[in-house]
Amino acid sequence: MKWLASMSLGGAVLALFAAITSLAIGWTYLGTKAQIELAVRRAEAQQLMEIFPRDTHDNELVDDTFVLEAETPLLGLRAERQGYRVRKDQRVVGVILPATARDGYSGDIRALIGVRSDGSIAGVRVVAHKETPGLGDKVDLRKSRWILGFNERSLGNPAISEWTVSKDGGAFDQFTGATVTPRAVTLATRRALEYAELHRADLFEIPGDNP
């Protein structure tokens, strides 16, 4: 039974190393968790200002939030997230909605979508993705200006049937070598607009419901 002994020994050593390495990772995870959350939030705050620059509002965007439940229809969120209200002179002039596209090429694509009170897009930014570098990552503004093509668009512009990439007969270009990623982002943007339309009174605090 020599083989059994050597196998058990090997197994035991492997298990031991699995335990040690898992402990090391777990310890680092716990140690960096708070800092990572802070870093992600700071990056998000910076992107909010890109969508609605300083002169469009007079409130602190990061503090003026509302809760969006996980699994909110049309937004695709996996966990509870925050939306942001953009105010000027006490009126809500726009909202920034988080949206998650689950049909990216590799994993979720998380985006922020800024919608003005007239239903037009102020800006779309991808905040987290795992798309192929050099191909799909052109949805990121640092790599390409593609995402700016959504600015000023709305649900009627283009018509709803054209709210997709041009390969599917839509109005938005895909990039060479990557269709899945831009399609996912375009459709997520469209769904977010539909969400904003559906919850218009609530999101923009249309007078009548409010004191």
Place this chain on the structure above:
Amino acid sequence: MSHPSYSQLTLNGLWKNNPALVQLLGLCPLLAVTASTVNALGLATATLFVLIVSNTAVSLIRNVVSDTIRLPVFVMIIAAAVTITELLMQAFSYELYQILGIFLPLITTNCIILGRADAFARKNPLPAALYDGLIMGLGFGLVLLLLGAIRELLGTGALFADMQLLFGPEAEQWRWQIFAVDYPFLVAILPPGAFLVTGCLIALKNYIDLSLQRGAHAEAELKEVGSKRVRVTGTVS
């Protein structure tokens, strides 16, 4: 294998047996992230750190782990070191973490790391293994930096842009516009540029080696020493 001296290790890692230019290991991240100096520096630092940690750990356990299970154990150690690096970078340099993207976790599969663990660290005492990790990491990192700098210069006419991603806000001033470009030489930044520049660097290194050799013994014939794999640009000892 006799224990090589530190000067031999230095020469090997930085020049004679350079992981990027001679062994051609880790080409995938090498080519993909060297579009700018700051990206190259980020990946170089991460790789260096992982290489040192894995070499150290492997050397420490070299008498505990039997030959049959050594590879899974090494891979586990490397994967843990990479995951820890990823978490740290996410915490302290979030934007760079986003730029490096998939190539950060892919360090796990960088052959340099497993290669040095299996070929060197498991047969050598701790100080030598640690030093080998440091030097091999530097050798790889320097080539990354050189590639990044050349490609950034050719592609944008500037050097050290976006350094604030690594060094904080003051580093934003470090950007050094060397010549103005109206039309950036895009190919240098795109993947083909990586191949072209790497090829030129390898050719340059071989040229220097050849002229040194010619100088040393005027008409002595070139001898092939050591084994030669298909995908290397020199002899690997």
